[in-house]
Amino acid sequence: MTAITLDGVATASAVKSELTTRITELRAHGVVPGLGTLLVGDDPASRSYVAGKHRDCAEVGIESIRVDLPRSASTADVRAAIRDLNSAREVTGYIVQLPLPAGHDENAMLELIDPDKDADGLHPTNLGRLVLGIEGELHSPLPCTPAGIVEMLRRYDVPIRGQHVTVIGRGLTVGRPLGLLFTRKGLDATVTLTHSRTEDLAAEVRRADIVVAAVGVPHMVKPEWIKPGAAVLDVGITRVADEETGKGKLTGDVDPAVAEVAGHLSPNPGGVGPMTRAMLLANVVKAAEFKLHGR
Numbered sequence: 030m031t032a033i034t035l036d037g038v039a040t041a042s043a044v045k046s047e048l049t050t051r052i053t054e055l056r057a058h059g060v061v062p063g064l065g066t067l068l069v070g071d072d073p074a075s076r077s078y079v080a081g082k083h084r085d086c087a088e089v090g091i092e093s094i095r096v097d098l099p100r101s102a103s104t105a106d107v108r109a110a111i112r113d114l115n116s117a118r119e120v121t122g123y124i125v126q127l128p129l130p131a132g133h134d135e136n137a138m139l140e141l142i143d144p145d146k147d148a149d150g151l152h153p154t155n156l157g158r159l160v161l162g163i164e165g166e167l168h169s170p171l172p173c174t175p176a177g178i179v180e181m182l183r184r185y186d187v188p189i190r191g192q193h194v195t196v197i198g199r200g201l202t203v204g205r206p207l208g209l210l211f212t213r214k215g216l217d218a219t220v221t222l223t224h225s226r227t228e229d230l231a232a233e234v235r236r237a238d239i240v241v242a243a244v245g246v247p248h249m250v251k252p253e254w255i256k257p258g259a260a261v262l263d264v265g266i267t268r269v270a271d272e273e274t275g276k277g278k279l280t281g282d283v284d285p286a287v288a289e290v291a292g293h294l295s296p297n298p299g300g301v302g303p304m305t306r307a308m309l310l311a312n313v314v315k316a317a318e319f320k321l322h323g324r
């Protein structure tokens with residue numbers, strides 16, 4: 030048996046085509062969605078992620094505004110750039126690309142983002158609204174990777190309600206908010222949130238119907254850990270040297286042999302990454318719609 034591939038490229042493409050329709054509608058009402066990015070420093074991976082976000086915007090008709098600061102930028106410079114993005118009218122949503130170079134307090138910078146323009150859903154107000162739940166009239170963006178994972182499972186009709194989800198990794202952008210999202214009313218999964226100090230990780234993974242690996246340790250999730258038929262989402266990504274060519278290549282957290290046991294498996298690259306990007310666009314569109322209709 031081989032797992033069904035959770036194709037992030039195809040699914041993101043479907044999401045983007047639906048967004049294009051909504052963007053056309055927004056523009057017809059005089060609202061032009063615009064995504065800003067703030068990149069500090071010259072980390073090659075961050076540069077390429079940011080470039081990808083601008084390409085995505087162009088594809089669906091979102092304007093994009095790019096702010097790049099040199100590695101030498103001070104925290105005062107970063108604060109000033111965030112202040113400008115908060116007040117820029119053409120920026121309806123924006124992100125501060127993480128990680129920031131050493132010396133900047135990321136949480137303090139995230140807190141300076143106008144929560145209404147927080148395209149990543151990582152401002153404490155929006156994380157707080159994630160904890161508070163889905164009811165009410167406040168617009169609250171969801172963190173992009175967790176939202177992308179849930180969207181992918183839904184579109185492949187993978188059951189979530191009452192299912193056991195084991196998340197490996199408790200980071201700010203994936204594991205921690207994903208646990209909150211999966212346990213919300215309406216999704217109703219049971220979540221085990223594991224991390225580097227978890228005893229007997231294999232046992233925690235073995236009872237999961239859905240496994241999300243978001244740690245950044247190449248091929249750490251082994252086929253023996255997987256309940257037959259489980260859905261496995263491979264989120265962590267590491268650049269490792271290819272044994273034959275010596276060139277850098279991207280490697281996920283999940284051992285490829287897991288495909289022989291799992292029911293569904295997201296490839297990496299080509300799985301959750303493209304969905305993350307699609308959900309960023311969705312957050313920008315939702316914020317613009319909120320501006321237009323109030324909700």
Ligand SMILES: Nc1nc(=O)c2c([nH]1)NC[C@@H]1CN(c3ccc(C(=O)N[C@@H](CCC(=O)O)C(=O)O)cc3)C=[N+]21
Nearest residue numbers: 078124125126127128149173298299300302303305306
């Ligand atoms: N403020 C902030 N928001 C983020 O959402 C954020 C961030 N900072 N910092 C870094 C991480 C990482 N991240 C990725 C998103 C998509 C792919 C993606 O689409 N990857 C392609 C492969 C890309 C390649 O070839 O390099 C794939 O998985 O198929 C990867 C990584 C967003 N992040």
